[in-house]
Amino acid sequence: MKRRVAQQRRLRSGVAFLGLACAAWLMSWYVGGGRVAAAAAPSGTITLYTSESEDDVNAIAGDFMKRTPGVTVKIFRAGTVPVEAKLQAEEQAGGIQADVVWFADPAFLHNLVTHGQLAAYAPPAARGVPRAFHYDGNRYHEVRLIFNVLGYNTLAVHLKPASWWDMALPRYRGRGGMPNPFVSGAAFASVGTFASMKGFGWGYYRALRQNDIQVIQANGDVLQKLASGEIVVAQIVDFFVRHAKAQGSPVDYVVPAEGAVLIPTPVAIVKTTANLAAAQAFVNYLYTPDAQRLFVQRAYIPVLPGIPLPPGVPALSSIKIIQPNLAYIAERRAEIRQNVAQIFGIQ
Numbered sequence: 001m002k003r004r005v006a007q008q009r010r011l012r013s014g015v016a017f018l019g020l021a022c023a024a025w026l027m028s029w030y031v032g033g034g035r036v037a038a039a040a041a042p043s044g045t046i047t048l049y050t051s052e053s054e055d056d057v058n059a060i061a062g063d064f065m066k067r068t069p070g071v072t073v074k075i076f077r078a079g080t081v082p083v084e085a086k087l088q089a090e091e092q093a094g095g096i097q098a099d100v101v102w103f104a105d106p107a108f109l110h111n112l113v114t115h116g117q118l119a120a121y122a123p124p125a126a127r128g129v130p131r132a133f134h135y136d137g138n139r140y141h142e143v144r145l146i147f148n149v150l151g152y153n154t155l156a157v158h159l160k161p162a163s164w165w166d167m168a169l170p171r172y173r174g175r176g177g178m179p180n181p182f183v184s185g186a187a188f189a190s191v192g193t194f195a196s197m198k199g200f201g202w203g204y205y206r207a208l209r210q211n212d213i214q215v216i217q218a219n220g221d222v223l224q225k226l227a228s229g230e231i232v233v234a235q236i237v238d239f240f241v242r243h244a245k246a247q248g249s250p251v252d253y254v255v256p257a258e259g260a261v262l263i264p265t266p267v268a269i270v271k272t273t274a275n276l277a278a279a280q281a282f283v284n285y286l287y288t289p290d291a292q293r294l295f296v297q298r299a300y301i302p303v304l305p306g307i308p309l310p311p312g313v314p315a316l317s318s319i320k321i322i323q324p325n326l327a328y329i330a331e332r333r334a335e336i337r338q339n340v341a342q343i344f345g346i347q
Helices: 002-029 054-067 080-093 106-114 164-168 185-196 201-210 219-228 238-246 276-285 289-297 326-331 333-344
Strands: 044-050 071-077 100-102 147-153 176-179 214-216 233-237 251-254 260-262 267-270
Touching (some): 044 080, 054 276, 054 289, 071 276, 080 185, 106 326, 147 164, 147 185, 147 219, 147 238, 164 233, 176 219, 185 201, 185 260, 185 333, 201 333, 214 219, 219 233, 219 238, 219 251, 233 238, 238 251, 267 276, 326 333
Parallel strands (some): 044 100, 176 214, 176 233
Antiparallel strands (some): 100 267, 147 260
């Protein structure tokens, strides 16, 4: 009898404990009127500094704001070099004003990392994206791929260029173009890469200068002159040409025999942002299927597996790729600028 009473007491104690545990568990789930507790949705304003084309960045930011109605994205857009100049001036003045930065110069972003200016972040939506596209301990990220290629006007060019060196041929004298490396980060990356390559070096750019190549401002300006026939062949970023061709412009491009130059264009969160949640939400959005499909619509190559490539783009495994020499560019930045200024007579 005593054993039965003891068992009943232990049972009642166990039930009471279980009840308290369940109550505590339920309280952790229900807050105010029986609603499930959740992290607050991002809200407020973030400022993006970028060298992305105006139409594209407006489309991307607009789609993000539509899907994240509590957040407003303010945009400062310029060429890569002017964006960097703004960042350097703000850093020296006491604080970078941007929340997110996105432009074509990973060497500059690496420098910001060494100054402790960029925040580490692993976007949940980027699961499945190759780890090689996340740099310096998740402090800046590749969200889509672009390449420097040779574009040409299909009405004026009947024998397509086949090599990067073809731009030095007499038939293109005064009719070739390239973006200004002091404006375009993609052009600067290409110059630094070719300058470091066997078979190119600075002799390549001296040959282009002797062939009266036109140094134009940004890739968009190069495209306009290419489409109008003012120039007939150009070094240019591939997606500009694909997008214009799809809209009926008489332009196309080739991957030269030596390969297409991969142009990193990473995005990063500034460590001193006053709105970390919204900045993270924006970077994470760039990896979502919705954003990646929007990139494809804008003629970019997606990094998220399973997203179809833009029309006419072959499998990446079939494209010969020239990897940018980022170490050379980072170490010899001043030398590259000096040589470009001397060869082309620009500042």
